[in-house]
Amino acid sequence: MYELLKPVYDDLQKAEQEKQLILQEMKTAFNDGTDEGKQKAIDLRQKLDEAQVKVDQLNATYQSILNASKPSSSPAADFLPTPGTDEALNDGNQAKSEMTRAAYDALEPAEKMKFVKSGGKISD
Numbered sequence: 179m180y181e182l183l184k185p186v187y188d189d190l191q192k193a194e195q196e197k198q199l200i201l202q203e204m205k206t207a208f209n210d211g212t213d214e215g216k217q218k219a220i221d222l223r224q225k226l227d228e229a230q231v232k233v234d235q236l237n238a239t240y241q242s243i244l245n246a247s248k249p250s251s252s253p254a255a256d257f258l259p260t261p262g263t264d265e266a267l268n269d270g271n272q273a274k275s276e277m278t279r280a281a282y283d284a285l286e287p288a289e290k291m292k293f294v295k296s297g298g299k300i301s302d
Contacts, residue, residue, distance in 0.1 A: 196232075276298065276301055277299075
């Protein structure tokens with residue numbers, strides 16, 4: 179996972195630094211005290227907004243990767259059957275011997291292993 183997160187994190191840090199440089203340039207222009215300086219700062223606003231959007235997008239990407247790498251999104255998922263499996267359809271009273279590829283792919287890794295070890299078959 180580190181190999182996947184590191185480039186996104188590096189890009190996020192670079193984008194944040196670029197945003198801070200634009201912000202500093204705006205402050206310097208405003209502090210100039212001239213009308214030209216104020217106008218320059220106002221003109222930089224769009225560039226700052228674009229930099230902020232980039233930071234937000236990279237941050238959202240980083241968070242999505244981080245969240246997707248978690249084993250399950252809910253502690254209850256470790257105890258409840260996955261919808262669409264025989265275990266869920268039969269209330270866990272009997273093991274399912276066959277399921278579709280889509281239902282199998284939706285299972286957590288431990289559930290996949292349990293299904294295969296119990297002799298389950300995957301149909302396409």
